[in-house]
Amino acid sequence: MFNFSKKLIDWYLQNKRELPWRKTQDPYRIWLSEIILQQTRVEQGMPYYFNFVEAYPDIKALANAPEDAILKLWQGLGYYSRARNLHATAKKVALDFNGEFPNTYTEIKKLKGIGDYTASAIASICFDEAEAVVDGNVYRVLSRVFGIDTPIDSTSGKKEFKALAQQLIDTKDPATFNQAVMEFGATQCKPKNPYCLHCPFQQDCAAYASGKINELPVKQGKTKVRDRYFNYVIVLGPSDETVLTQRDKKGIWRGLFEFPLLETEKPLNELRFRESVKKLKLPGVSSAVLIEELDVESLVALTTEAIIHKLSHQKLHVHFWLLKLQDVSGLQTIPFAAFESYAVPRVIDRFMEDFDYKRYL
Numbered sequence: 001m002f003n004f005s006k007k008l009i010d011w012y013l014q015n016k017r018e019l020p021w022r023k024t025q026d027p028y029r030i031w032l033s034e035i036i037l038q039q040t041r042v043e044q045g046m047p048y049y050f051n052f053v054e055a056y057p058d059i060k061a062l063a064n065a066p067e068d069a070i071l072k073l074w075q076g077l078g079y080y081s082r083a084r085n086l087h088a089t090a091k092k093v094a095l096d097f098n099g100e101f102p103n104t105y106t107e108i109k110k111l112k113g114i115g116d117y118t119a120s121a122i123a124s125i126c127f128d129e130a131e132a133v134v135d136g137n138v139y140r141v142l143s144r145v146f147g148i149d150t151p152i153d154s155t156s157g158k159k160e161f162k163a164l165a166q167q168l169i170d171t172k173d174p175a176t177f178n179q180a181v182m183e184f185g186a187t188q189c190k191p192k193n194p195y196c197l198h199c200p201f202q203q204d205c206a207a208y209a210s211g212k213i214n215e216l217p218v219k220q221g222k223t224k225v226r227d228r229y230f231n232y233v234i235v236l237g238p239s240d241e242t243v244l245t246q247r248d249k250k251g252i253w254r255g256l257f258e259f260p261l262l263e264t265e266k267p268l269n270e271l272r273f274r275e276s277v278k279k280l281k282l283p284g285v286s287s288a289v290l291i292e293e294l295d296v297e298s299l300v301a302l303t304t305e306a307i308i309h310k311l312s313h314q315k316l317h318v319h320f321w322l323l324k325l326q327d328v329s330g331l332q333t334i335p336f337a338a339f340e341s342y343a344v345p346r347v348i349d350r351f352m353e354d355f356d357y358k359r360y361l
Contacts, residue, residue: 004145005170005177007200012180017042017187020049022179027101027126028059034118035086040077042186048077059101062087063094071255071343078311078346080253085113105131116162124174132165133178134158137185142168143217144189147206151220223313230318231262231273232348233280233291234302236357237328242336243282244344252311257342259320267317270301277321283332294331297324302355309347318347322360 016022019042021033032052036045051073056062062070067087074083089111093101102108104127109119116134123129132138139152142164150157170177188195196208207213235243244257262273262280277299278292299321306317325331334342336357344352 002204004168004201004204007204008180008184009170009173009176011188011200012176012183015187016179016183020046025126025175027103027122028062029053030122030125031089031101031114031118032086034121035082035113036077038082038118039079045077048074058099059090060094060099063090067255068343072341075343075349076346080256082113084255088112089114101126103127105129121178124178128175130166130169130171130174132162132169132174133182134162134165135182135185137182137189138165139217140191141181141185141189144194144207144213145201145205147210147212147216149216149218152217153219226314228314228316229264229267229306230316231264231268231277232259232318232320233262233277233323234259234320234355234357235282235328235331235333236322236324236336236360237331237333238326240336240357240361241328241331241333242339242357243328243331243333244339244342245283252314253345255343257344258348267306273319273321274299284330285332286330289330291323295326297326299323300360302351307347307351316347318351320351320355322357324360 019033021029024030033045033049036048036052040048052062055069055073056065065087067084070083070087071080074080077083092111093099101122102111103123105119105123108114108122109116114122120131120133123131124133139161142148142161143152146164148160148164150160152158152161165181168177188199194213196202196205196213199205199208202208207216235241243260245260246257247253247255260280260282262277264276268276278290280291281288282291282294283289302320302322303318306319309316309318339352
């Protein structure tokens, strides 16, 4: 068999990107970068990494931070359970291990929010343990080079690829090997339009030889996407007040803040919405208050077409409405200017970037 590890590492040393987390073996920073970069491009994740390191330079600082502050810093990355798991694990390491990260793959993997891939990355990069990483990039590289069509989302596929990666890893330099295979998948053997003509494995690649580059890796099937219909009601009081609620149920965006929400099973026309929203409850000083019980000045549609916001297994159809009230004395309100200090879902954050409530005063 050709020397996969040597060719890979030679390519990496010549082509690797200069990234801040490649200049350290601090497990806190490696862990932080890996959690941020899960399902996030390097270009998008880099500012978040710097912001977290600046705000929380070590794991004890992160552990002592309030969850709302962490969620606010995480805002825009999505998958907010990762941020909550990050916080939970920081607390555990700070309290149970006196701020010292566990130094073996087995112990690292026991931490909340850390699976095989992240544990392998930390163990190899920080502690020189020969534990191979397997993520989407690695699945793609190995399936193409070795012509493997076992579905990567099957139990047998996961075992097969992990075993192959473990067989190929450079046991003398596992850190460089793991970073190399991830980098190769991210920048060379890309999902679409890989650079096959300038690939070090061109002569060895089974997918290239058989013309199956676009067919590998194989997945069993996609998860069915659920459509949801959200109508956000932005309250505007006579003295620039507004209303936010905190999502406390299980599901998407737990712990984040949002405007009062009317979710429906199907899209509503404007007439149906205006009738339905009357029964929407807003948080009151002593108890919830129905919109129909309030002194409403106007209800204005802020969107003509639904804003589509895609999550991993959900497709949100989002409308925004402005509810002007002449009196908010019975409601729990905040100054509109304070909105920016709250962690909110990305779809709300994006909308509010262009929304100026002062136009409606």
